Amino acid sequence: xxxxxxxxxxxxxxxxxxxxxxxxxxxxxxxxxxxxxxxxxxxxxxxxxxxxxxxxxxxxxxxxxxxxxxxxxxxxxxxxxxxxxxxxxxxxxxxxxxxxxxxxxxxxxxxxxxxxxxxxxxxxxxxxxxxxxxxxxxxxxxxxxxxxxxxxxxxxxxxxxxxxxxxxxxxxxxxxxxxxxxxxxxxxxxxxxxxxxxx
Numbered sequence: 001x002x003x004x005x006x007x008x009x010x011x012x013x014x015x016x017x018x019x020x021x022x023x024x025x026x027x028x029x030x031x032x033x034x035x036x037x038x039x040x041x042x043x044x045x046x047x048x049x050x051x052x053x054x055x056x057x058x059x060x061x062x063x064x065x066x067x068x069x070x071x072x073x074x075x076x077x078x079x080x081x082x083x084x085x086x087x088x089x090x091x092x093x094x095x096x097x098x099x100x101x102x103x104x105x106x107x108x109x110x111x112x113x114x115x116x117x118x119x120x121x122x123x124x125x126x127x128x129x130x131x132x133x134x135x136x137x138x139x140x141x142x143x144x145x146x147x148x149x150x151x152x153x154x155x156x157x158x159x160x161x162x163x164x165x166x167x168x169x170x171x172x173x174x175x176x177x178x179x180x181x182x183x184x185x186x187x188x189x190x191x192x193x194x195x196x197x198x199x
Contacts (some may be wrong), residue, residue, distance in 0.1 A: 007095075010074065017177065018162070022115060031081055034101045035075050038043075053188055053190075056187070057187055059096070059097070060093050060094050060096075060097040060177075060187045061092075061093055061094045062091075062092065062093040062094075062097075062099075062176060062177055062187050062189035062190065063074050063090075063091070063092040063093070063189055063190045063191075063192055064089065064090070064091055064092075064102055064104045064148075064166050064175060064176070064177075064189045064190075064191065064192065065086050065089070065090055065092070065166055065191065065193070065194070066088070066089055066090075066164045066166055066192060066193070066194040067087070067088050067090050067147075067192075067194055068085065068086065068087065068088070068194060069086075069088065070090075070147045070150070072088070072090040072092065072145055072147070074194075075192070075193070075194045075195065076168025076194065076195045076197070077194070077195075077196055077197070078196075078197040078198070078199050079155055079159075079196060079197070079198060079199065080155075080198065081155055081156065081157045081159045081160075082154075082155060082156070082157045082159075082199050083154070083155055083159060084115070084152065084153065084154050085152075085153055085154075085155070086150055086151070086152055086153070087106075087150070087151045087153055087164055087194065088147040088149070088150050088151075089104065089106060089147065089148050089149045089151070089166060090145060090146070090147045090148065090150075090192075091141075091143070091145070091146055091147075091148055091173045091177070091189075092143065092144060093143045093144065093146045093187070093189070094143065094144065095142050095143050095144050095179065096131070097143075097179060097187065098140050098141060098142045098178075098179065098180040099140070099141060099143070099177040099178065099179055099180065099187070100137060100138060100139070100140045100141070100144070100178055100179065100180045100184075101135060101136065101137050101138070101177060101178040102135070102148055102176070102177050102178075102189075103133070103135045103136075103169050103172060103174050103175065103176060103177075104134055104166050104167060104168075104169060104175050104189075105130070105131060105132060105133060105134060105166070105167050105168060105169045105170055105175075106130045106131060106151065106164070106165075107131070107132070107164070107165040107166075107167055108131070108162075108164055109159075109161075109163055109164065109196065110152070110162065111155055111156040111158060111159035111160070111162070111195070112153050112154070112155050112156070112159065112162065112164070113153065113154055113156075114130065114131075114151045114152070114153055115152045115153065115154050116151075116152040117130065117149055117150065117151045117152065118149070118150045118152075119136065119148070119149055120138065120146065120147055120148055120149070122138040122139045122141060122152020123136060123137070123138050123148075124137040124138055124139060127146060128169070128171075129149065130149070130151070132169070132170050132171065133169030133170050133172055134149075134169065135169075135172075136148050136149065136194040140180040155196070155198075156193070158199060159196075161195075161196055161197050161198045162195075163193050163194070163195055163196070163198055164193065164194045164195075164196060165190050165191065165192075165193050165194075166191045166193075167191055168191075173190055174186075174188070175188065175189050175190075176188040176189040177189060
């Protein structure tokens, strides 16, 4: 029962309406409920299986990726050790499939830390930590591209370069979106990387 709550509470909090709470509770089939109630080893909860993307997910064409500009054009940057710089986490998806939440984890290379962050103006609510399992709810958006969070980062004086990545959240084991439809359909996204070089 605790595992069910761990999965559903963050998703239900994000939507801030009773009809979403109902959809969060009603989407699990009986067999899945029985499996979660039997004692099992503690493993990350999977909202969607790890197999390849479904045809629907391929049509939605979702990405969550780090970039060095809010227009999501710059995925490579050269800095000097000790420099401050911005990292934007950007959501991209087909305009045919409006989205309202995103779930990810931001992985920084050794020698880079986050000093501050700012959410986009469309943000409704955030849950979790950027480097563990971060969920952000935003006003329903048709895409095709929007930045979700800007992280103000700093490199150590000893920094020698590395890769910034977006990955599945550590607890929910999920990288992707929730659609704006009444069923709150989950749509997995593809991850992205950005490269930091040192001058």
